[in-house]
Structure formats: structure tokens, C-alpha cells
Amino acid sequence: MSREQQVFGAVWPDGIPASERVIYEAVPPEDRPQVIERLDAAFRAANGEPWKPLADKLGLKRSAFYDLRNGWKERKLSGVIPYDRRVGRRLVIKEQDPLRSSARDLLRSRDRGTRNVDIAKRLLETHGGLAEDAGYNARLSALQRIERLVQEERRELARDRVYLERAYGQRIVIDLTAVSIVLDLPDPSLAVVAIVLEEASGLIMGSVLDTLDDAAGAQAAAIDASIEFLQQRKADVAVSGLMADLVVTLAPGSRPDPTGEAELAEKVRDLDVGHGTYAFGQNLVQTVGPRVGRMTLAPRRTLTIDAAKHLENRKANLMTLSMARARWEREVTRHNQPILEGLAEAGLVDCAGAGDGVMARALRATSNYLSGIYPSA
The missing domain is CATH 3.30.420 (Nucleotidyltransferase; domain 5)
Structure with missing residues (x-):
């Protein structure tokens, strides 16, 4: 029995779920042995084994091992793969900023065929705050930033029940x-x-x-x-x-x-x-x-x-x-x-x-x- 089969068998006696298999198969082959050992250590710690020998085997200090153990709390393989749950940084634009509320309103109106960049241009015209003589690079930078905001608001709408129902x-x-x-x-x-x-x-x-x-x-x-x-x-x-x-x-x-x-x-x-x-x-x-x-x-x-x-x-x-x-x-x-x-x-x-x-x-x-x-x- 391979090390992979041994660990998977202990963690998922009834077989690895299809959703977890998708995550594992996306791990580059050269990184899989490390993921298997991290999974094994997190699983053992969650079942009461002392943390220090497990951490020493992985070469992790106390805080790093606790992060690994916490990553396994939801029993998801993504929690033990290094950096797998890192999320992109959100734009520093407050929720109550008129830009955000205007972007939401335009997206909710669902003008047929409206693209993110078209919405961003409309927002730049009304809320951009650029001087009339602002140069091309300044306008392009502002447009790109607002377009990212529109993308963020689209993702937020994907969890808006009222919007989705309509x-x-x-x-x-x-x-x-x-x-x-x-x-x-x-x-x-x-x-x-x-x-x-x-x-x-x-x-x-x-x-x-x-x-x-x-x-x-x-x-x-x-x-x-x-x-x-x-x-x-x-x-x-x-x-x-x-x-x-x-x-x-x-x-x-x-x-x-x-x-x-x-x-x-x-x-x-x-x-x-x-x-x-x-x-x-x-x-x-x-x-x-x-x-x-x-x-x-x-x-x-x-x-x-x-x-x-x-x-x-x-x-x-x-x-x-x-x-x-x-x-x-x-x-x-x-x-x-x-x-x-x-x-x-x-x-x-x-x-x-x-x-x-x-x-x-x-x-x-x-x-x-x-x-x-x-x-x-």
C-alpha cells in the first residue's frame, strides 16, 4: 500500500470524496508527498496525538503547526495545502462609498450587454474625481481600479438572494x-x-x-x-x-x-x-x-x-x-x-x-x- 493510499484510507475510510479528489489531482506531482504528510499530521493532531512530534517531523514551529491544524478544522484538503486558501486583496474602498453603491445599482439594473469596463467608464465620469486635464495614464489607472471594483461587486451580487431570484x-x-x-x-x-x-x-x-x-x-x-x-x-x-x-x-x-x-x-x-x-x-x-x-x-x-x-x-x-x-x-x-x-x-x-x-x-x-x-x- 502506498503512503498516499495509507493516509487517504485513514482520513476517508469510505473513499476520498470526489470534491477532495479534484483538489488533490490539481496539486503538482512533485508537491503531493508534502501535502500527504501535512494531511496526515493535521488528521492525527485532530484525533488527539501530541502536536510537537508531528510538527518536528514536518519542520514546523508551534505557530505554523497550529495554523495547519486549524486549516483542517473543516476537514477540507484545501486547508492543508500551502497557500491554497489565500485570497486576493480587496480594494480599499469603503462599503458606504458612493462608487460602490453606484456600481451595485448599475449592475442590478442589468442593462443588456453592459460590460464591466462600460460600467467603470460611467462611474469614472460621475464619481472619478479626476481633473478635466488629467493625463491618459492617470485616467487609465483610475479606470482599471474602478473596473476591479465592478468585478468585486459582481461577485457580491452572486450572494444576493433578491437579485438572484430575479x-x-x-x-x-x-x-x-x-x-x-x-x-x-x-x-x-x-x-x-x-x-x-x-x-x-x-x-x-x-x-x-x-x-x-x-x-x-x-x-x-x-x-x-x-x-x-x-x-x-x-x-x-x-x-x-x-x-x-x-x-x-x-x-x-x-x-x-x-x-x-x-x-x-x-x-x-x-x-x-x-x-x-x-x-x-x-x-x-x-x-x-x-x-x-x-x-x-x-x-x-x-x-x-x-x-x-x-x-x-x-x-x-x-x-x-x-x-x-x-x-x-x-x-x-x-x-x-x-x-x-x-x-x-x-x-x-x-x-x-x-x-x-x-x-x-x-x-x-x-x-x-x-x-x-x-x-x-
Whole structure:
């Protein structure tokens, strides 16, 4: 029996939960032995063993070991992985600041198609506090700061029950973007993810990581995964009139089909189909920001052919395809966890929700449309 099996067997006699397996498989293989020993020590301490021999074995001082033991209080593997729970720093803008309240009001109004940057520009005009003769760099810095504020407020709305009850399920984003992983293949290339997003909450309902050459197939698989998710978690919205708004960014290699697009448009309330170099990832970034979990999105690099240069000049990880998929799944889990908690509190998942409603029907119609424009998908 391996050390991994021994520790997992003691901690989870009935088998490691699927959610914990996702977290573990995203740990780089070279770091897993350390995680196993930290898990074993935290588990033993929680079951009454003296802390000092356990801490000495790990080379930890008292305070560091107590942090480890406290990290295991929720019985989550993420609590024993170094730095796994570190969160990004929040902007130093008070809750009562007019900027925040105005950002919330604009987001709640749900002006159709309003992007984070558009909201930030409106806020800069009304609350920016810049002199009329402020230079380009000063305005750009202020705009970027306010855009981060808008992103923060979007995340806060994902836990606002009143907002979710009104807005959830009304707009679906299907997008495609490169991420900051270079795949270790005979011809190294940036990893590309296909994502299906519920816009109001920011929930990623389905996603698949693959190469750019297989982007069309990844997009089709992400849609299928989203339909399955909606059915399993009873996370859809009951049908009432027309379906949701739909935003779709097409993968490379699609062929125009005006008839199919017109038929799809009749089945949704509002349809926005995008394609081309600068379309990739933009709808995603404008909803969830520049990262999913801790994974940096690289929309402008989606069609890149110089992955080696990207690896040299930027912080990108070189991984096998299987490791990249495990890491991506971990970051999606990290991204989705607080959102799913908010949706559960609002009674929109795992309760009496629909398993086959507005979103599933829109996604099936989209799947039919894409099968006609992706010849090899």
C-alpha cells in the first residue's frame, strides 16, 4: 500500500470524496508527498496525538503547526495545502462609498450587454474625481481600479438572494479563451478552455480544457456538461415564455450558417454571436474578471502560435494535458464554490428547481446550431 493510499484510507475510510479528489489531482506531482504528510499530521493532531512530534517531523514551529491544524478544522484538503486558501486583496474602498453603491445599482439594473469596463467608464465620469486635464495614464489607472471594483461587486451580487431570484438564468455566455498554461506537447501550445457561464451569478456550468485545434469539440462537450449539471443539481429555471438571452463566441473553423443562426435567434430572447481574433474571452472577462479561481485568462493569446515565447515572457505553467485539466477543474471548483453556496441559500439549486428549463432548452438549441457550423466537431 502506498503512503498516499495509507493516509487517504485513514482520513476517508469510505473513499476520498470526489470534491477532495479534484483538489488533490490539481496539486503538482512533485508537491503531493508534502501535502500527504501535512494531511496526515493535521488528521492525527485532530484525533488527539501530541502536536510537537508531528510538527518536528514536518519542520514546523508551534505557530505554523497550529495554523495547519486549524486549516483542517473543516476537514477540507484545501486547508492543508500551502497557500491554497489565500485570497486576493480587496480594494480599499469603503462599503458606504458612493462608487460602490453606484456600481451595485448599475449592475442590478442589468442593462443588456453592459460590460464591466462600460460600467467603470460611467462611474469614472460621475464619481472619478479626476481633473478635466488629467493625463491618459492617470485616467487609465483610475479606470482599471474602478473596473476591479465592478468585478468585486459582481461577485457580491452572486450572494444576493433578491437579485438572484430575479436575474438568475436570464443570460447565458458561451465563450472560448486561452489560459496561462502551455501544454507540454510535441508542438507546445497554450491551453484553451470552452466555458458555459450563467451570467447573473458568474457560475461556470460546464467547461472543457483542450488544444486550440480541438476547440470546437471542447465547446460542444462543455455545453453537454452544462445540460447534465442543470439536470443533476436541479439548477435550471422553469420555462416561462421565451428562453434566456444567449451570447456565443464561435470557435475557429466555424462556417457561416445564416439560416441556422436565424432559427436559433427565434428560440431565445436575444442572440449575440461573435467570432474573430478579439472576440475570444471578452464576454467571460467582462463578467468574472481576468481570472477563474487563480487561473489567469489570456483571451488575446487564444490564436497565438508562439507558445515558447509566451512561456519565456509571462508567468505560464508548462503541463501535460491531463495535469492541465486537473488544475483547471480545481480552479473552476474554487470559483464556483461560493457561488453555489449563494444559489443554494436562494433555493435555486438542489431544491425544487427545474432540471430541464430555460437554460437547458437554450443550450440544446445552441448545440444543434453548432453541429451545423463545426464540420468536424
